[in-house]
Amino acid sequence: MxxxxxxxxxxxxxxxxxxxxxxxxxxxxxxxxxxxxxxxxxxxxxxxxxxxxxxxxxxxxxxxxxxxxxxxxxxxxxxxxxxxxxxxxxxxxxxxxxxxxxxxxxxxxxxxxxxxxxxxxxxxxxxxxxxxxxxxxxxxxxxxxxxxxxxGFTVISPIQHLMKRYNDLNHHGSSDPRCISDSVNFIEDLFNLNAKYALANPTLKERLKRISSQDRHYLAHEFFNSHxxxxxxxxxxxxxxxxxxxxxxxxxxxxxxxxxxxxxxxxxxxxxxxxxxxxxxxxxxxxxxxxxxxxxxxGLRFLTPLEQREQLLKLKFMLKQSTKNFEYKLQAPIGEFTLKQEMYEPLLKLFADLKAHSVAEILETYKNLNLSSLMSCLIILSAKGTITVVQDPSSKVVDSALRLNKQILTNYTSTNNIHFLASPVTGGGILVNTLDQILIKAYQNQQVSL
Ligand SMILES: C[S@@+](CC[C@H](N)C(=O)[O-])C[C@H]1O[C@@H](n2cnc3c(N)ncnc32)[C@H](O)[C@@H]1O
Known part of the structure; x- marks a missing residue:
């Protein structure tokens, strides 16, 4: 092979x-x-x-x-x-x-x-x-x-088979984006002819629409491998x-x-x-x-409640995303889940200072919250992308993240469609939109100041 x-x-x-x-x-x-x-x-x-x-x-x-x-x-x-x-x-x-x-x-x-x-x-x-x-x-x-x-994926399995087989027979299994598009179109045509498989699985039409809108590079790797x-x-x-x-x-x-x-x-x-x-x-x-x-x-091992409490209290969180348009809602499998404003608003106020706050410190500040309900709020805010868990980075880590970001911004963003920069506080990547990338680049080149 x-x-x-x-x-x-x-x-x-x-x-x-x-x-x-x-x-x-x-x-x-x-x-x-x-x-x-x-x-x-x-x-x-x-x-x-x-x-x-x-x-x-x-x-x-x-x-x-x-x-x-x-x-x-x-x-x-x-x-x-x-x-x-x-x-x-x-x-x-x-x-x-x-x-x-x-x-x-x-x-x-x-x-x-x-x-x-x-x-x-x-x-x-x-x-x-x-x-x-x-x-x-x-x-x-x-x-x-x-x-x-x-x-959840089971109904897609025959579609994957058909798209791959069509592509093998008509395009010798090519992963050229045009061949991938043609194979997706073939299935769409089939659905438009009211194929009984499509009628028997009504959710598929929406899913096929989503597939059809996705990046061809992604689709090639998702659906067109031999395995x-x-x-x-x-x-x-x-x-x-x-x-x-x-x-x-x-x-x-x-x-x-x-x-x-x-x-x-x-x-x-x-x-x-x-x-x-x-x-x-x-x-x-x-x-x-x-x-x-x-x-x-x-070696899975459960912590005692005391051990868990001690370790949770030391975790630190900080704001990751502007709260300007914050909605007290979470889109979840159960539907739209409403967040209690009286619980979340004080937390958002605290994080507005753009500093890291430990769980112990938050509990100390908001005495009406217990650890378990606070952790649920912090996880929901993390799920929404509003806050993130953070670390205390060394200066070496800060320097290497800055070096990588400079390279990404200078040489790669426009040609390679890269939308992430490294953050030494999150220990990972942060989604940065194109306008912000331009502003950061200008700031690095001292064309603008904060
Ligand atoms: C769908 S891509 C995911 C890439 C990356 N993890 C991401 O999510 O952006 C799968 C990657 O696995 C690599 N891969 C597949 N089979 C492999 C193998 N047997 N040994 C090493 N790499 C392999 C491919 O080259 C490809 O880059």
Whole structure:
């Protein structure tokens, strides 16, 4: 099959950043859910890093020593040249997963992340990833993994098959954006002819519309690989259990607040299920889940309430987004969830000073809030993107984040469609719109002052 194992490699991937790959996000969600987590992540690794935006941003904005691999040499070249120009200490390889496990230069890791990989590769590549985890993840280490799941994605499965087959027969499996568009159009035409499959699955029309509007580079990697597998959550969890990992928590902030996802009756039904993995699998049916983002831990251990309290009190948060148009609402699976203004307004006032505030300090200031209700508010504000958990960065970390940002702004934003900059306080990436990018660049060049 060749080095690319049937994976799309001649159409390069997009320049996205994923906050779930930030170990600080993992730590916050584990602690909120009462699960023990390392206080420091000394070493971390991203498998299948694509264009390497996430791995470079994480390497620039934290003191963690980052490693990564992706077998597409053109993408690795981009990621390495950005790292070199920004003088980042990051270790990037073009090994396949199969090769990486035997790479003598890689250490053991406290965190291993893979985003957009699991459902789109062969059984052999999944085996290789499990081997990397088995051999290289430290005890207490965390794995982040995302994947498509049953039952939400199930109806799409025949569509993926048809689009891929059409493209193989008519365009020799090309990932040229025009061929991808033609294959999507073929399905749309079919739907317009009232194909009974479309009539029997009325939600598909909307989904096909969404697919049709998506970036062709993304679609090529999402639907046109040789491998495309769908599993129910418990089968995925079982594969990780075989290498001593346990499911810990979902990486979606909203999932840590049951009331925004499920009715009380649904929650009661789920609470009757003792097995955590089976409970999640049933929950996926409640939510018609199609895509999951999860953290797994090697040696899952629950904290005592006292331990959890002590660690939560030390967490610090700060404002991430202007609150000018803040709406006291959250769009959630249960529908529009209304946030109680009397609880959130004082918090927004506190964060308006653009400083970091510890949970202990907030509790001290707002004596009417208890720890559990405060943490729910902080998680909901994090889910809305209003605030973020932060760290105290060293001056070295501040300097490397600034170097990376300068490179991105000077040489890459317009040509590569990059919308993220590194933040030494969040330890990760921040979405920055084009106007703000221009203003930051002008400020750096001393054309404007604050
Ligand atoms: C959908 S992309 C996701 C990229 C990145 N994680 C992101 O989300 O932006 C999947 C990536 O996995 C890489 N990949 C696929 N199979 C691989 C293998 N067996 N070994 C190494 N990399 C692989 C591809 O080259 C591609 O860059």
């Amino acid at each position: 060749g080095w690319n194992e049937g994976y799309v490699t001649n159409l390069l991937y997009t320049y996205g950043y994923y906050t779930e790959l930030n170990p600080l996000t993992a730590r916050l969600l584990l602690l909120i859910n009462g699960i023990a987590c390392k206080s420091e992540f000394d070493t971390a690794c991203e498998l299948g890093f694509g264009q390497g935006m996430s791995v470079n941003i994480h390497a620039a904005s934290s003191s963690t020593s980052w490693y990564g691999t992706d077998f597409n040499p053109a993408q690795v070249d981009f990621a390495k040249s950005l790292a070199k120009k920004s003088e980042l200490k990051v270790n990037l390889y073009d090994d396949s997963f199969e090769q990486f496990v035997n790479n003598p230069d890689i250490p053991n890791f406290d965190f291993i992340g893979l985003h957009g990989i699991w459902s789109w590769i062969s059984d052999e590549s999944r085996e290789a990833i499990l081997k990397i985890i088995e051999k290289k993840l430290n005890v207490g280490g965390v794995v982040y993994c995302s994947y498509n799941v049953d039952p 495309w597998d769908l599993f129910p959550f418990d089968e995925i969890a079982k594969q990780f259990e075989d290498v001593k990992l346990n499911f810990a928590v979902s990486a979606d902030f909203k999932d840590s607040v049951p009331n925004v996802n499920l009715t009380f009756e649904q929650q009661a039904k789920l609470n009757q299920i003792d097995d955590r993995v089976f409970r999640e699998t049933v929950r996926d049916f409640m939510l018609n889940q199609q895509f999951r983002r999860d953290y797994f831990v090697k």
